[in-house]
Amino acid sequence: MKPPVNPIRETDEEARRLARRLIRGARFAAIAVLEPGTGFPFASRVLTAIDTDGAPVILISGLSVHTSALAADSRASLLFGEPGKGDPLAHPRITLRTGSERIARDSDAHLRLRTRFIARHPKAALYVDFPDFAFFRMTPLSASLNGGFGKAFALEGDELTISSPAIADMAELEPSAIEHMNSDHADAADAYARAFGKSRKSGWKICGIDCAGLDLANQDDLLRIEFDEIIKDAGQLRRKLADLSGLARRK
Amino acid sequence: MKPPVNPIRETDEEARRLARRLIRGARFAAIAVLEPGTGFPFASRVLTAIDTDGAPVILISGLSVHTSALAADSRASLLFGEPGKGDPLAHPRITLRTGSERIARDSDAHLRLRTRFIARHPKAALYVDFPDFAFFRMTPLSASLNGGFGKAFALEGDELTISSPAIADMAELEPSAIEHMNSDHADAADAYARAFGKSRKSGWKICGIDCAGLDLANQDDLLRIEFDEIIKDAGQLRRKLADLSGLARRK
Numbered sequence: 001m002k003p004p005v006n007p008i009r010e011t012d013e014e015a016r017r018l019a020r021r022l023i024r025g026a027r028f029a030a031i032a033v034l035e036p037g038t039g040f041p042f043a044s045r046v047l048t049a050i051d052t053d054g055a056p057v058i059l060i061s062g063l064s065v066h067t068s069a070l071a072a073d074s075r076a077s078l079l080f081g082e083p084g085k086g087d088p089l090a091h092p093r094i095t096l097r098t099g100s101e102r103i104a105r106d107s108d109a110h111l112r113l114r115t116r117f118i119a120r121h122p123k124a125a126l127y128v129d130f131p132d133f134a135f136f137r138m139t140p141l142s143a144s145l146n147g148g149f150g151k152a153f154a155l156e157g158d159e160l161t162i163s164s165p166a167i168a169d170m171a172e173l174e175p176s177a178i179e180h181m182n183s184d185h186a187d188a189a190d191a192y193a194r195a196f197g198k199s200r201k202s203g204w205k206i207c208g209i210d211c212a213g214l215d216l217a218n219q220d221d222l223l224r225i226e227f228d229e230i231i232k233d234a235g236q237l238r239r240k241l242a243d244l245s246g247l248a249r250r251k
Numbered sequence: 252m253k254p255p256v257n258p259i260r261e262t263d264e265e266a267r268r269l270a271r272r273l274i275r276g277a278r279f280a281a282i283a284v285l286e287p288g289t290g291f292p293f294a295s296r297v298l299t300a301i302d303t304d305g306a307p308v309i310l311i312s313g314l315s316v317h318t319s320a321l322a323a324d325s326r327a328s329l330l331f332g333e334p335g336k337g338d339p340l341a342h343p344r345i346t347l348r349t350g351s352e353r354i355a356r357d358s359d360a361h362l363r364l365r366t367r368f369i370a371r372h373p374k375a376a377l378y379v380d381f382p383d384f385a386f387f388r389m390t391p392l393s394a395s396l397n398g399g400f401g402k403a404f405a406l407e408g409d410e411l412t413i414s415s416p417a418i419a420d421m422a423e424l425e426p427s428a429i430e431h432m433n434s435d436h437a438d439a440a441d442a443y444a445r446a447f448g449k450s451r452k453s454g455w456k457i458c459g460i461d462c463a464g465l466d467l468a469n470q471d472d473l474l475r476i477e478f479d480e481i482i483k484d485a486g487q488l489r490r491k492l493a494d495l496s497g498l499a500r501r502k
Contacts, residue, residue, distance in 0.1 A: 030330050
């Protein structure tokens with residue numbers, strides 16, 4: 001008898017990078033939750049953003065099944081990675097198992113997430129302050145990455161979060177850094193998108209900066225660019241952005 | 252105190268039609284299942300087709316989480332309806348709660364589903380006969396339709412299945428009817444796609460016919476066209492297709 005085949009490959013840095021890009025570069029995901037009462041597995045669609053530590057964030061209505069589900073059982077999973085043209089299963093996707101935490105409306109976290117979420121989803125400004133809407137922070141527990149046929153990987157939650165002593169400082173710096181870049185270096189975002197995202201469009205704006213990378217937005221497109229290493233001191237940001245511009249010019 | 256708002260609208264024929272089109276015209280869906288052992292809600296992606304009675308069909312690998320999940324607990328839900336451009340939540344989608352039944356490889360159902368599945372997903376021919384792959388028929392139980400902001404509907408399973416005394420006869424007739432239409436009336440599929448699906452492409456082929464409508468395929472595109480009424484006698488098919496052609500010419 002043959003030994004059972006283990007279809008899971010050993011996780012390498014390329015797999016980790018793909019996993020992070022799928023999660024951090026998403027505009028939406030399919031969420032699976034447990035319906036209250038029956039425990040039925042329920043799939044639906046949510047808009048997503050990420051917090052400064054890489055945890056996904058969703059904004060959901062109190063009238064939805066998923067909000068009452070998470071109130072009863074905080075476990076969820078999020079499927080990131082949308083198929084484009086061709087075989088839907090040839091496109092990479094990741095299932096992230098998460099806990100979830102409802103963010104109180106008067107908290108510092110709410111202010112931070114509200115700003116980052118609207119930067120990514122400008123139309124959410126229309127309903128973000130409706131009393132029945134709430135943010136949930138989804139804590140990564142583990143993940144199943146499928147990079148296409150025969151490319152399956154299992155990842156731990158801490159491989160998908162951003163760990164740095166500079167997270168709080170960077171979060172404080174973020175709004176002014178974005179404003180500065182989009183005003184005084186308005187061509188940088190287009191150069192980043194061209195060099196690192198193979199985009200031919202112009203009109204890109206930076207919509208998020210954290211210790212692991214930056215988010216670019218252009219109408220309905222979103223592009224995640226990861227730094228080559230995590231920023232450990234917010235003072236390094238200016239240098240990191242200048243390095244990126246240098247790399248972009250040489251591409 | 253205000254009475255609680257009921258966000259669910261009364262289901263009308265337009266909602267039912269939208270729901271059926273989302274399910275029957277899909278190439279893939281997000282599936283939510285319960286992970287064995289933990290009961291964790293797990294979301295992933297599956298290719299979909301439909302059986303002749305409208306039940307969704309999936310083809311999944313025995314190595315996947317969802318196969319072992321369905322073996323332990325047959326409950327699942329399928330999220331159909333992919334966002335295009337613009338706000339992802341402005342696009343209609345439906346969550347279909349289902350039971351599931353593994354289809355034995357030597358059954359008549361397997362032969363029927365294999366043929367219909369490959370007609371919709373030609374690349375699946377590469378792995379459909381691998382010993383670890385199996386078809387599951389997903390029995391519709393109920394559904395939550397979201398047609399966009401404020402357009403929520405609850406549907407029963409029997410509003411989403413195809414009920415007709417002609418189902419078996421039509422299934423028998425299907426292969427020869429498809430062959431006849433694609434060979435002897437090769438322009439009909441393009442005319443249907445133009446008239447009823449607003450397609451400007453040519454090269455459409457009929458890939459499925461059942462008592463409620465037909466499926467057109469063109470490379471990676473799929474288009475579902477529903478008849479104005481259910482066929483109750485397989486002998487009506489020729490007339491129904493001729494009527495469709497007449498309607499298409501007048502559009």
